[in-house]
Amino acid sequence: MHVMIIGAAGMLGRKLAERLAVTGALGGRHIAGMTLTDIFEPAVPAGFRGQVDAFAADFADPQVSRTLAARRADVIYHLAAVVSGEAEQDFDKGYRVNLDATRFLLDAIRAVGREAPYRPRLVFTSSLAVFGAPFPERIGDSYFCTPQTSYGTQKAMCELLLEDYTRRGIVDGIGLRLPTICIRPGAPNKAASGFFSNILREPLAGREAILPVGEDVRHWFAGPRSAMGFLEHAGSIDLAPLGHRRVLNMPGLSATVGDELAALREVAGPQVMRLIRREPDPLISRIVAGWPSDFLPRRALDFGFRAETSFREIIEAHIADELGGTLP
Amino acid sequence: MHVMIIGAAGMLGRKLAERLAVTGALGGRHIAGMTLTDIFEPAVPAGFRGQVDAFAADFADPQVSRTLAARRADVIYHLAAVVSGEAEQDFDKGYRVNLDATRFLLDAIRAVGREAPYRPRLVFTSSLAVFGAPFPERIGDSYFCTPQTSYGTQKAMCELLLEDYTRRGIVDGIGLRLPTICIRPGAPNKAASGFFSNILREPLAGREAILPVGEDVRHWFAGPRSAMGFLEHAGSIDLAPLGHRRVLNMPGLSATVGDELAALREVAGPQVMRLIRREPDPLISRIVAGWPSDFLPRRALDFGFRAETSFREIIEAHIADELGGTLP
Numbered sequence: 188m189h190v191m192i193i194g195a196a197g198m199l200g201r202k203l204a205e206r207l208a209v210t211g212a213l214g215g216r217h218i219a220g221m222t223l224t225d226i227f228e229p230a231v232p233a234g235f236r237g238q239v240d241a242f243a244a245d246f247a248d249p250q251v252s253r254t255l256a257a258r259r260a261d262v263i264y265h266l267a268a269v270v271s272g273e274a275e276q277d278f279d280k281g282y283r284v285n286l287d288a289t290r291f292l293l294d295a296i297r298a299v300g301r302e303a304p305y306r307p308r309l310v311f312t313s314s315l316a317v318f319g320a321p322f323p324e325r326i327g328d329s330y331f332c333t334p335q336t337s338y339g340t341q342k343a344m345c346e347l348l349l350e351d352y353t354r355r356g357i358v359d360g361i362g363l364r365l366p367t368i369c370i371r372p373g374a375p376n377k378a379a380s381g382f383f384s385n386i387l388r389e390p391l392a393g394r395e396a397i398l399p400v401g402e403d404v405r406h407w408f409a410g411p412r413s414a415m416g417f418l419e420h421a422g423s424i425d426l427a428p429l430g431h432r433r434v435l436n437m438p439g440l441s442a443t444v445g446d447e448l449a450a451l452r453e454v455a456g457p458q459v460m461r462l463i464r465r466e467p468d469p470l471i472s473r474i475v476a477g478w479p480s481d482f483l484p485r486r487a488l489d490f491g492f493r494a495e496t497s498f499r500e501i502i503e504a505h506i507a508d509e510l511g512g513t514l515p
Numbered sequence: 516m517h518v519m520i521i522g523a524a525g526m527l528g529r530k531l532a533e534r535l536a537v538t539g540a541l542g543g544r545h546i547a548g549m550t551l552t553d554i555f556e557p558a559v560p561a562g563f564r565g566q567v568d569a570f571a572a573d574f575a576d577p578q579v580s581r582t583l584a585a586r587r588a589d590v591i592y593h594l595a596a597v598v599s600g601e602a603e604q605d606f607d608k609g610y611r612v613n614l615d616a617t618r619f620l621l622d623a624i625r626a627v628g629r630e631a632p633y634r635p636r637l638v639f640t641s642s643l644a645v646f647g648a649p650f651p652e653r654i655g656d657s658y659f660c661t662p663q664t665s666y667g668t669q670k671a672m673c674e675l676l677l678e679d680y681t682r683r684g685i686v687d688g689i690g691l692r693l694p695t696i697c698i699r700p701g702a703p704n705k706a707a708s709g710f711f712s713n714i715l716r717e718p719l720a721g722r723e724a725i726l727p728v729g730e731d732v733r734h735w736f737a738g739p740r741s742a743m744g745f746l747e748h749a750g751s752i753d754l755a756p757l758g759h760r761r762v763l764n765m766p767g768l769s770a771t772v773g774d775e776l777a778a779l780r781e782v783a784g785p786q787v788m789r790l791i792r793r794e795p796d797p798l799i800s801r802i803v804a805g806w807p808s809d810f811l812p813r814r815a816l817d818f819g820f821r822a823e824t825s826f827r828e829i830i831e832a833h834i835a836d837e838l839g840g841t842l843p
Contacts, residue, residue: 278683319759323657331657333678333760340679344672350661351668355606431647432661 188213189220190422191258193246193292194266196225198371199312201232202411203264203418208235213262214423222258225267247288249295256295262308262422265292271316272378274338285341293348297357309349309358310421312365313434315407317343318479325481328436335477346434353433361421361429366409366439366494369447370505379474383408386444387451387502390462393515399468402445405480409439410501411508413494420492429490438494440501441481450498454506455514516541517548518750519586521574521620522594524553526699527640529560530739531592531746536563541590542751550586553595575616577623584623590636590750593620599644600706602666613669621676625685637677637686638749640693641762643735645671646807653809656764663805674762681761689749689757694737694767694822698833707802711736714772715779715830718790721843727796730773733808737767738829739836741822748820757818766822768829769809778826782834783842 190207194200204223209232211218223229223241231241244251246267255263267288268274274281289311299305316339317332332343346362353360371384375396382399383406389396409417417437426433452460484492495501506512518535522528532551537560539546551557551569559569572579574595583591595616596602602609617639627633644667645660660671674690681688699712703724710727711734717724737745745765754761780788812820823829834840 329651329659331659332675334675335682335759337679337683340675343675347660347662347668347672347675351665354663355665431663 188216188218188261189222189258190218190262190264191222191255191260192224192229192264192266193255194225194264194268195223195229195241196227197266198373198411199368199414199418200225200264200266201230202415203266204229205232206415206419208232208239211236213419216423222255222260224255246292247284249291252288252291252295253298255292256299259299259305260307262310263292264418264422265289265309265311268312268342269338270378271336271338274341275336278337281337281341285338286344289345290348293352293357297352300357306356306359308422308426309360310418311345311349311360311362312418313342313346313362314339315364315366315479317346317364320477320479322479325483326436326479327483328486350431350433354431359426360433361426362434363417363421364434364436365414365417366407366437368411368414369408370410370501370509372411372505372509379471380406380478382471383444383447386463387447387498388505390451390459391455391502391506391510391514393462395462395464397464397466398444399466399471400444400475401467401472402448403443404472404475405441405443406475406478407439407441407480407482408498408501409437409494410504412504413437413439417492424491429486432486435487435490435492436482436484438484438487438492439482440495440498442498447498450502453499454502516544516546516589517550517586518546518590518592519550519583519588520552520557520592520594521583522553522592522596523551523557523569524555525594526701526739527696527742527746528553528592528594529558530743531594532557533560534743534747536560536567539564541747544751550583550588552583574620575612577619580616580619580623581626584620584627587627587633588635590638591620592746592750593617593637593639596640596670597666598706599664599666602669603664606665609665609669613666614672617673618676621680621685625680628685634684634687636750636754637688638746639673639677639688639690640746641670641674641690642667643692643694643807645674645692648805648807650807653811654764654807655811656814678759678761682759687754688761689754690762691745691749692762692764693742693745694735694765696739696742697736698738698829698837700739700833700837707799708734708806710799711772711775714791715775715826716833718779718787719783719830719834719838719842721790723790723792725792725794726772727794727799728772728803729795729800730776731771732800732803733769733771734803734806735767735769735808735810736826736829737765737822738832740832741765741767745820752819757814760814763815763818763820764810764812766812766815766820767810768823768825770826775826778830781827782830
């Protein structure tokens with residue numbers, strides 16, 4: 188089979204390509220080739236025995252979508268997006284990349300399918316940003332989308348497109364609303380959600396981290412291993428039993444900042460706690476208060492999606508996967 | 516003030532223009548001018564003392580949106596759409612008219628607002644088609660959108676756009692998810708929902724009507740008077756208390772076909788019942804079974820929207836408004 192990853196230079200795309208390269212299969216089917224694309228040229232993952240085409244391309248250009256669709260990949264992972272902050276700041280770019288480009292891709296697949304039958308599995312990563320406060324204590328599977336950012340609006344619109352194009356038989360689509368991925372590897376970034384990862388990743392590496400909110404702040408998390416599990420599962424299971432409702436709230440771990448810190452202390456010892464610097468930031472506190480913090484993702488669980496059940500598990504996986512198995 | 520109706524040749528648009536022409540005001544504010552447009556040239560309503568511009572224009576042409584926005588209407592009623600069946604049959608036309616044209620309008624308003632401040636009230640008519648079965652017994656205000664038609668998909672996408680452009684301060688938007696309007700005046704049409712009106716309107720006029728479903732079929736209704744009330748109310752109330760959540764399920768009457776027929780007998784006498792011809796149609800039964808039949812529209816009620824409470828009331832209003840006050 189042929190797997191395509193659009194957005195292959197991002198954190199999830201890179202990890203997915205590496206994982207598929209190592210396993211060489213998806214859902215038990217041999218992967219003969221991979222197409223990896225992003226706005227920057229994605230790295231070619233090590234250890235893959237099949238053919239890899241990795242190239243930079245502007246996904247918001249309709250001609251690029253036509254080129255991608257013409258490759259007739261069996262599974263397309265569409266992970267490409269302008270992030271929340273940028274989509275809010277650059278109105279036109281957000282709609283062009285996060286909405287129009289998805290539609291270009293769907294229409295390009297439709298056009299290719301009219302030449303000769305083609306109906307790829309399309310795995311689309313959506314976001315908790317499709318939800319807007321106020322929330323019930325736990326968000327159920329049938330809760331409505333009232334995004335409070337343009338990014339969330341664009342994701343919710345793409346979900347609707349995905350379901351309509353699936354209903355029409357153009358793609359076999361599934362949308363995954365991912366929890367906040369934690370511990371996010373790499374350098375601290377300026378995303379408002381960055382501190383959730385920073386306060387674990389940095390102290391684990393012997394570096395200071397700033398905590399801008401109170402310990403009672405609750406949020407919805409999944410580790411990178413779960414994220415990979417979600418993507419592999421979504422790329423391989425039979426989706427017909429989902430019917431028309433092709434967008435799922437992924438399972439996760441509802442935990443407070445206090446829970447994160449308690450797990451950090453448990454795994455790395457009390458001395459590491461000195462690396463947490465408390466610098467309350469009212470702006471970040473206000474932004475975070477508008478995010479959902481707990482879900483009842485029954486359908487996703489029924490369909491076999493699984494997430495971590497404790498921050499200890501998330502931290503231990505990070506140490507194994509990113510720190511070579513030991514603390515410095 | 517200046518009121519614009521896009522889709523002014525349709526049933527609701529025509530009635531709204533007639534009503535505003537007679538009252539000459541909206542929410543207590545004098546209407547100095549009206550712009551009426553549709554794909555066919557709308558009729559100029561009688562009795563209006565202000566300026567009326569009525570013209571045919573293709574709303575799916577971005578240049579038309581720019582022309583409309585440049586008029587700087589205070590209130591814009593956007594009622595234009597390709598109907599459900601046509602949007603399902605003609606994929607591209609549905610997306611062009613029902614999605615792209617709305618975005619053209621929003622972007623044209625944004626462009627006009629950059630030249631000099633402009634933030635019109637935008638009243639958008641949405642539909643129960645944003646919902647897809649299976650349903651809870653009564654659909655609450657926070658139930659999710661899983662449309663099962665391209666029409667419903669396009670309406671749900673426009674709702675999201677409306678909320679994002681409102682949040683950005685480009686329009687002061689409100690979306691109304693209308694119940695099935697019954698008794699729909701005019702000739703019987705071929706819409707799958709047509710029989711709900713036909714079985715009352717036709718016998719009341721002394722003509723036969725076909726009933727294709729069982730009497731236990733339940734649906735969600737509002738009369739044309741309520742629809743006018745919704746539109747006037749939405750065009751005039753302060754929307755700020757709605758916050759970001761600008762789309763409301765309109766109130767209605769949950770009733771069965773049996774309830775309709777009982778009210779018909781009550782108002783028009785038992786002899787009229789002979790005009791109902793029962794011709795079961797499995798296709799129509801199947802389509803109707805996928806439609807929502809009952810709601811708990813708390814927010815709309817809290818904001819002062821009101822619908823009829825019995826089919827007797829709906830039938831009597833029809834006799835008064837469409838049949839000159841008496842049965843033939």
